[in-house]
Amino acid sequence: MNKLPFYVLLLIFSTSLLFSGEFCYSRKWLNILFYDKQGDSYISLADTSDFFITQEGKTDPKAEYEASLKLVEANDLSFKTKFPLRYKYIANNNNFKYEPVVQVANNIENVVIAYPNRYMSNPASMFGHLYLVLKTNKGLLDSDILHYVADTKGVGGFNYLLGGLVGEFEGWFLREPYYKEVKNYTYVEDRDIIYYDLKLFPEQIEDLQLAYIELQNYSFYYYFLDKNCAFIIGKLLNVILLEDIVKKEAYVMPSQIINKLIDASLLENKLFRVSNTKLFNNIFNKLSGSDKKKVIKLFFKKHPNVQYNKEILKSFLLISEYVISNYSSMSDTVRFNRIEAYKRLRELNVFGVRQKDIKSKSVSRIKSESVGVSGLVNGRYEFVYNPVYFSEYSKHDKIDIKSVKCLGIKLKLNPNDSNSLKFNIVDLKNITQYNELLNTFSWEVKSSIIYNDSFLTNQEFNYGLAFNFLNNGLIYSLIGLNYTSFDDITDVLLVDLNFIPAIKIGLNQNLTENLKFFVSYENRFKKDYIKAELLYKHDNLLNKLMLINEGSSSILKLSFEFLF
Amino acid sequence: MNGMKRFLFIVLLLPIFSYAGTRLPENISNEIISFTLFSYDNLIADAYESEKPYINRLSFLLSEATNVTESVYYQILNSKELSSEPFPVKYMVLLNKKTLEKSGYYFVDE
Secondary structure, eight states, X not given: XXXXXXXXXXXXXXXXXXXXXXXXXXXXXXXXXXXXXXXXXXXXXXXXGGGOSSTTTTTOHHHHHHHHHHHHHTTOHHHHHHOHHHHHHHHHHTTOXXXXXXXXXXXXXXXXXEEEOOOTTOGGGTTOOXXXXXXXXXXXXXXXEEEEEEEOTTOXXXXXXXXXXXXXXXXXXXXXXXXXXXXXXXXXXXXXXXEEEEOXXXXXXXXXXXXXXXXXXXXXXXXXXXXXXXXXXXXXXXXXXXXXXXXXXXXXXXXXXXXXXXXXXOEEEEEEEOOHHHHXXXXXXXXXXXXXXXXXXXXXSOOTTOOOOHHHHHHHHHHHHHHHHHOGGGHHHHHHHHHHHHXXXXXXXXXXXXXXXXXXXXXXXXXXXXXXEEEETTSOEEEEEESXXXXXXXXXXXXXXXXXXXXXXXXXXXXXXXOEEEEEEEEEEEEOBOOTTTOOOEEEEEXXXXXXXXXXXXXXXXXXXXXXXXXXXXXXXXXXXXXXXXXXXXXXXXXXXXXXXXXXXXXXXXXXXXXXXXXXXXXXXTEEEEEXXXXXXETTEEEEEXXXXXXXXXXXXXXXXXXX | OHHHHHHHHHHHHHHHHHHHOEEOOHHHHHHHHHHHXXXXXXXXXXXXXXXXXXXXXXXXXXXXXXXXXXHHHXXXXXXXXXXXXXXXXXXXXXXXXXXXXXXXXXXXXX
């Protein structure tokens, strides 16, 4: 008897079993169901039971795959409709005929990933945000954005911060028209936005849309640090990319996802959109005092047949949508004057007032970390590592100081005395120019723990105003409070842990494109300090020379910090 | 006899019905309303700027919905009447009237 057909069947059967076993633990299957490996087991990030076919689906990829395979074999329409990408993968993997039952847009030319950078008014947005734009062949205004947003239930303040840290909020994928959402980022929050084209094949664009259909009704718990918009968008991209670009880490920031995509050569055609307030300040500060008053009047009183010069009108128009979006009581007047301003500009033959996105020649990594070394004339050395550092020394922040540092470590080596280790939990600066219209206030927050033979702490908050100085710098005055047992400036132990008021008055001045000068008087820790600093930026290297004077003693410090 | 009366009644009212126009399907109306209101400030800016992405988009949406050429709506959206209207809702209502005049369709009940 010829046993060949039997062996062939046996081979096919065992191969299919083997293949089936492999596929349920393959990247594709694990990613599509958002599984993370925990030791030897798996757990899905999805928190809705309906997202799985089986009861044990959240933790058992194999059971989930086998149940899904049966539904595909049974030609289950509900499964194919709810989980079109799983159906596609199973069909392709098992050589079944793939007959899609859901339609996706076939006019999407490319996918853009947008990175609105830090927004200092919201703790969750200080590290930026990420969303995808499904750009159609009819342009952005016909396109949708795909983003992951948390439902914060309207809570604010401390509850919001706590809820975000402990995962109290649910997050959802949303697909919304681009023209609606871009208003939020461009005019309400007024962020700088960087856009990159994602290099995807048409098949991947189709899979992205199918993945969204699977995900649209299911929630994921949202955590500020590790399961945030950047992580979840990264996990979504894992589904369609050939290699994973995000893995579970202690914290995930949007810039990390962008950098990983850049490292994998998956991004091209960078476009940069500068925030309207920055552009406005640039023009507004160059106006004379009387012209500035005219700009401000345009926000409060209707001006039929306005006859102002083009710089006044351009300045007004640049910030007008931001004002309409944030101060609704002024919108009638502003809208009336916008039309009058445009009419006048047309008479003056001035067009192109709206800002345009700036094309970058190349795509470069976002700098979000730093490492540094300092030498002090008293023979001490400092070594610094900031795993999260969005520096104020970026190209478009020439005047304002908006920096975010977190989880920084500073080791101070002192040959003649004990060494110290400082842990900067957060160090946030938002020194931004005030004008009569924008009413923006400046603030600083710092929280440090220091080990110097014993544990010490310094908690700091300062608040005040900063004014433009010669359109090339800022004069600021801040008052605040320290809750501290440690002099953070000279690293001296204080007698007790106490609340101590603080005053800071200073000037930050750009001397050249890359050279800055800072001088300040500070009354902190019940002492008077005068600080002077020269900072030279050479590519990604910050070179600082600092002199700190307190009474009869002075400290000279030379430091180098590399941003990467 | 009653049938004849009903016929005459309808014939007499026909011009009124015709003038009233046809409301565009709900999903299309909603898209036009939403785009007009959300993008009002940009539509106004477009009317005075050299680049007109928002006007082009709305012209396209209206043209697709009503089978009137895009250039007709392009002219309407660039007209003095619309580009001088400082209230978004009135702007939309005015556009609704112009759409009805040009195509017999409208997208919002007044």
